[in-house]
Amino acid sequence: MEKSSKIIVGISIGDINGIGLEIILKTFEDKRMLDFCTPVLFGSSKVVSYHKKLLGSETNIHGIHSADKTVHGKINLVNAWKEDVNIDLGKITPEGGKYALKSLAAAADALKNKTIDLLITAPINKENIQSDEFHFPGHTEYLEEHFNGKSLMILMTDELRIGLITGHIPVSHVAEAITPELIKEKVEIMHRSLYQDFNINKPKIAVLGLNPHCGDKGVIGKEDDEIIRPTITEIKETGKLVFGPYAADGFFGSKTYKQFDGVLAMYHDQGLAPFKALSFGNGVNFTAGLEVVRTSPDHGTGYDIAGKNIANSDSFEEALFAAIKIYRNRNELLELEANALKTK
Known part of the structure; x- marks a missing residue:
């Protein structure tokens, strides 16, 4: 060569x-x-x-x-x-x-x-x-x-990076797949990627909730309060700038994603549907991690x-x-x- x-x-x-x-x-x-x-x-x-x-x-x-x-x-x-x-x-x-x-x-x-x-x-x-x-x-x-x-699928443009906690699995399996260990793993991969791949020294990461309205305090599901929220609190104690959970509809509708360097969605279409609505034809699929x-x-x-x-x-x-x-x-x-x- x-x-x-x-x-x-x-x-x-x-x-x-x-x-x-x-x-x-x-x-x-x-x-x-x-x-x-x-x-x-x-x-x-x-x-x-x-x-x-x-x-x-x-x-x-x-x-x-x-x-x-x-x-x-x-x-x-x-x-x-x-x-x-x-x-x-x-x-x-x-x-x-x-x-x-x-x-x-x-x-x-x-x-x-x-x-x-x-x-x-x-x-x-x-x-x-x-x-x-x-x-x-x-x-x-x-x-x-x-x-x-261990990888993380990130869909990205210059303005938006969305990673997936769970990837290509049936929706019926999503809730059982979401564990504190998996959330921590994906946050760690995204945090490292934002630092080494995108030159962001102190990345801010948003984590979306699983259920509509993040479960409405258990009325529409308990996973947000029993799994996701405590895990985010635990991750914050390590010094990472991780926030959430956010209800996905309001998060994208109010353009809150613009305040973060990376977003973690709980499942495939929760992340990819808004991503492609905002940037289809100009986006990139990146395998981080x-x-x-x-x-x-x-x-x-x-x-x-x-x-x-x-x-x-x-x-x-x-x-x-x-x-x-x-x-x-x-x-x-x-x-x-x-x-x-x-x-x-």
Whole structure:
């Protein structure tokens, strides 16, 4: 690999029948993007060529055998498979899931081997990707196991960062999953991430309640008073600026979220519904808590518009810039901490 200070961005291409490759190709149509990073796609030259022809894209792709052969100043492509693949745009097919996983696994291995610096994942379909190798609700859980860590899904823009206490689980299981230990774990991950990934020295974190009106003193549920509120009080005693629980409707309706650096929602839609209402198409999904940096756009496979050349690449571009910034912030903090130790 050529020596360079440029960050090497690994990209999994997602479901081959969706809009993943379209938003990737559109992002790098602007050659100035190569001033910020060196991209490495994990996929197939045949699949990429199919999408390029369909979209009329003139984006040049440079094939390489492995990520350690990356050439800076080019859009690199590692062929994660060589066989022909049937592409059926807009359809949920076994092939779509199989090759989305091949791309993701190759990218994750390169990230683990440090031949790429960070990872951006294009959208997958959670149904057709299921297999013996992928038995997870989504990217977040797959990467958590792959890198042996505890993660936190954060949906973010410049103004809003929402993490999830519980992630991809049925609503019927949410209440039983919320424990003091889980709340403490997720608060700790968010606190650390706000400090190391976003350069916020004393982050303020809001925690949402579980029940409507935070249970109305037990009338609509006891979890807020018996589990969430005492846990927040306990966390405060450690010196962290953690507040709540807040009723989610009023919290977002009154724009109270603007007073905090991070927000923790109790379950998936409690956090993602207001987030996407406020910022859909410009948001980023960030996997906090792991030793590696991974982001993705805030939307799905877009089967309904696949191949029509109308997909918007804004969220993918935001994911790219967010990942680069987070990666740099982490490295700067490591350098500062290392220099502080040397002076002692």
